[in-house]
Amino acid sequence: MATDSRQASSGTRPSNFRGPDVPAPEDMYKCVHCGFCLQSCPTYLETGLEAESPRGRIALMKAVEEGRTEITPAIVGHWDKCLQCRACEVVCPSGVPYGRLMEATRANVETVFKRGFKQRRARNMGFNGVLPNTKRLNRIGGMFRFYQNSGLQTVARKTRAVRLAPGGSLEKFLPRLSDNFFIASGQIIRPEGEVRARVALLGGCVMRLTHAPTLDAVTRVLARNGVEVYVPETQGCCGALNAHSGERESARDMARKNIDAFLEVETDAIIVAAAGCGSTMKEYDDLLANDPEYAEKAADVAERTRDIHEFLAELGFEAPTGSLATKGKDLKVTYQDSCHLGHAQQITAPPRQLLNSIPGVEFVEMEESLICCGSAGTYSLIEQEMSQRLGRRKSNNIVASGAAVVATANPGCVIQMEQALERAGEGTQVRYVIDLLDESYQIADDTN
Ligand code: SF4
Ligand code: SF4
Numbered sequence: 124m125a126t127d128s129r130q131a132s133s134g135t136r137p138s139n140f141r142g143p144d145v146p147a148p149e150d151m152y153k154c155v156h157c158g159f160c161l162q163s164c165p166t167y168l169e170t171g172l173e174a175e176s177p178r179g180r181i182a183l184m185k186a187v188e189e190g191r192t193e194i195t196p197a198i199v200g201h202w203d204k205c206l207q208c209r210a211c212e213v214v215c216p217s218g219v220p221y222g223r224l225m226e227a228t229r230a231n232v233e234t235v236f237k238r239g240f241k242q243r244r245a246r247n248m249g250f251n252g253v254l255p256n257t258k259r260l261n262r263i264g265g266m267f268r269f270y271q272n273s274g275l276q277t278v279a280r281k282t283r284a285v286r287l288a289p290g291g292s293l294e295k296f297l298p299r300l301s302d303n304f305f306i307a308s309g310q311i312i313r314p315e316g317e318v319r320a321r322v323a324l325l326g327g328c329v330m331r332l333t334h335a336p337t338l339d340a341v342t343r344v345l346a347r348n349g350v351e352v353y354v355p356e357t358q359g360c361c362g363a364l365n366a367h368s369g370e371r372e373s374a375r376d377m378a379r380k381n382i383d384a385f386l387e388v389e390t391d392a393i394i395v396a397a398a399g400c401g402s403t404m405k406e407y408d409d410l411l412a413n414d415p416e417y418a419e420k421a422a423d424v425a426e427r428t429r430d431i432h433e434f435l436a437e438l439g440f441e442a443p444t445g446s447l448a449t450k451g452k453d454l455k456v457t458y459q460d461s462c463h464l465g466h467a468q469q470i471t472a473p474p475r476q477l478l479n480s481i482p483g484v485e486f487v488e489m490e491e492s493l494i495c496c497g498s499a500g501t502y503s504l505i506e507q508e509m510s511q512r513l514g515r516r517k518s519n520n521i522v523a524s525g526a527a528v529v530a531t532a533n534p535g536c537v538i539q540m541e542q543a544l545e546r547a548g549e550g551t552q553v554r555y556v557i558d559l560l561d562e563s564y565q566i567a568d569d570t571n
Contacts, residue, residue: 137190144230144371146223148188153219154181160211165495166204169512174201177211177221184228194236202228204509206502207367208462208495213469222467223409229369245290249501250370254328254360255377261304264332268300293504298538301335309356312342319349320391320438322429325381325404328360330397330534340561341396341431347564348440352394358384361395363403363463364500366410375414378407382420385427392429396557398464398533399500404428405468430464431557432532436473440480445566447559448483456559457489457526459517459540461533465493474532474556481563489524491516498539514543521551528552530559 140146160177161167167176174183180201186192205225212221238246253260270276276297279285285294307326322345326338342352362377381404385393395401403410405428411421429437447454456478464470471493478486497503497513517540521529529551531537540553 136188139187139190139193140228140231140235142231142234144227144234146184146188146225146227146231150220150224151181151184151188153217154178154185154215155217156182157216160215163210163214163493165206165208165210165497165513165516166509168494169509169516175204177205177215177219180205181219181221181224184224194232196236199232199236202232204506206462206495206497206499206513208499209466210462210493210495213466226366226369226371229367230371231369233369246368246370250365250368251373254362254364255373255380257307257328257359260328260332260360261306264300264304267297268302271297271300272302296504296542298333298541300332303335305331305335305338307331307354307356307358310354312346312352312354314346314349314351317349318351321351321353321389322392322394322434323353323355323385323388323390325358325361325385325393325395325397325400326354327395327397327400327534328364330400333538334534334555337555337558338396340555340558341394344431344435344440344557344561344564345394348435348438350438353388353390355384355387357387361400361403362410363399366403367399367500371410374403375410378404378410378421379414379417382407382411382417382424385424386420390427392434393424393427394429394431394434396431396532396555398430398461398468399535401428401430402463402467430468430470430473430532432464432473432477433468433470436476440477440560441564443481443560443563443567445563445568445570446483447481447563447566453483453485454528455485455487455524455526456528456530457487457521457524458492458556459489459496459521459529459531459536460493461531461536462493462495462499464532474530477556477560478530481559483563484559487524487526489526489529490520492520496536496539496543498533498535500535503535503539510539511543511546514539515547518543518547518549518551522547522549526551528554528559530554530556532556 173179183198209222285291345352362374366374405425407421408425411417496517497510503510537553
């Protein structure tokens with residue numbers, strides 16, 4: 124079980140971190156300011172500023188912890204600019220658990236620091252009103268899908284009427300919604316032959332609405348590999364977006380709901396196809412460490428959670444035989460490591476193994492595949508300038524690789540790279556690894 128980072132400020136310390144969720148001093152004092160992390164930090168690479176580096180952000184935490192400063196707007200600004208990509212955590216020789224540290228720091232900011240009215244209202248609506256409520260999320264998704272499919276979006280964009288609507292400036296970030304959403308209804312997808320494993324599948328929040336066909340592909344790929352898939356009806360959003368934004372109490376409620384849903388039946392694993400959700404569920408034990416009723420169950424769910432690529436590699440997957448080459452020419456594919464897969468879960472080989480197994484795929488590495496694309500959950504909406512700089516950096520690297528397709532493993536990354544490539548006027552496709560594997564299986568079936 125992970126060490127609990129939540130300790131109430133003792134009152135004997137001069138700390139200006141106050142409240143139930145505070146970053147653990149022993150975590151921040153592991154940092155010896157060596158600077159090995161600087162060149163892995165996207166915001167430092169873009170700005171060259173110490174305050175936009177992991178070391179600088181930790182120094183600010185220490186200053187607050189030692190009572191040398193209050194939590195000021197300037198300090199919050201530097202912490203808010205952190206993508207929580209955890210690239211620094213992976214390279215740190217002192218083992219600073221940066222993700223845990225920043226998550227607790229963000230939670231404390233929301234307790235101690237008063238944000239502006241508009242921000243508070245938007246946060247409350249998104250984190251408390253929409254994300255925890257699956258039905259409301261589906262209704263809002265349905266409205267946006269109608270807006271896109273009815274032609275209203277085209278008119279609104281042409282006439283610029285969209286700018287007049289509340290939140291209209293964010294409309295340009297609206298991703299394409301799936302024609303049919305992926306609905307968790309307690310369905311069971313059974314393999315044809317021998318059952319090698321039984322799993323439960325997380326549908327998530329964003330991915331169900333934006334990439335529903337990929338979740339269908341996940342169930343097909345699993346069934347093809349002899350895995351029975353159960354999709355619990357009472358599941359909901361995993362709480363990742365809340366936890367990363369400092370909304371730990373609502374994240375805990377969402378985690379409890381999912382724990383109840385996923386422990387309802389005995390399964391061999393809980394499969395997650397979105398890297399950000401997988402990393403959060405693997406850390407439910409930390410999130411609920413102080414909850415006497417749920418701590419043990421949270422540890423059980425964390426232990427059982429598997430990323431889809433990790434699971435297939437562990438299980439041993441059927442070699443795909445359908446070729447993705449067209450007119451005798453291999454499809455050139457590169458791979459972007461989603462931060463919450465590559466860094467937070469340290470899973471880098473399995474997605475590459477899957478891609479390399481597909482006939483007719485020429486796999487090429489791109490430069491900086493482990494540098495964040497700038498998506499980072501709600502970051503792309505809140506820190507637009509930095510997000511777009513990183514999106515540009517990513518699209519440049521994708522194009523330089525010469526690949527026709529960039530594959531990845533997280534809905535936020537897919538959306539961010541699609542938008543960055545479109546802004547750059549590039550036609551490179553963005554696909555999930557699982558979609559390419561599924562396509563190869565389907566081609567083999569169609570040609571037999
Ligand atoms: S690598 Fe680790 S110890 Fe060194 S400055 Fe970065 S966070 Fe601190
Ligand atoms: S989590 Fe990412 S953006 Fe934040 S300090 Fe670490 S490397 Fe930089």
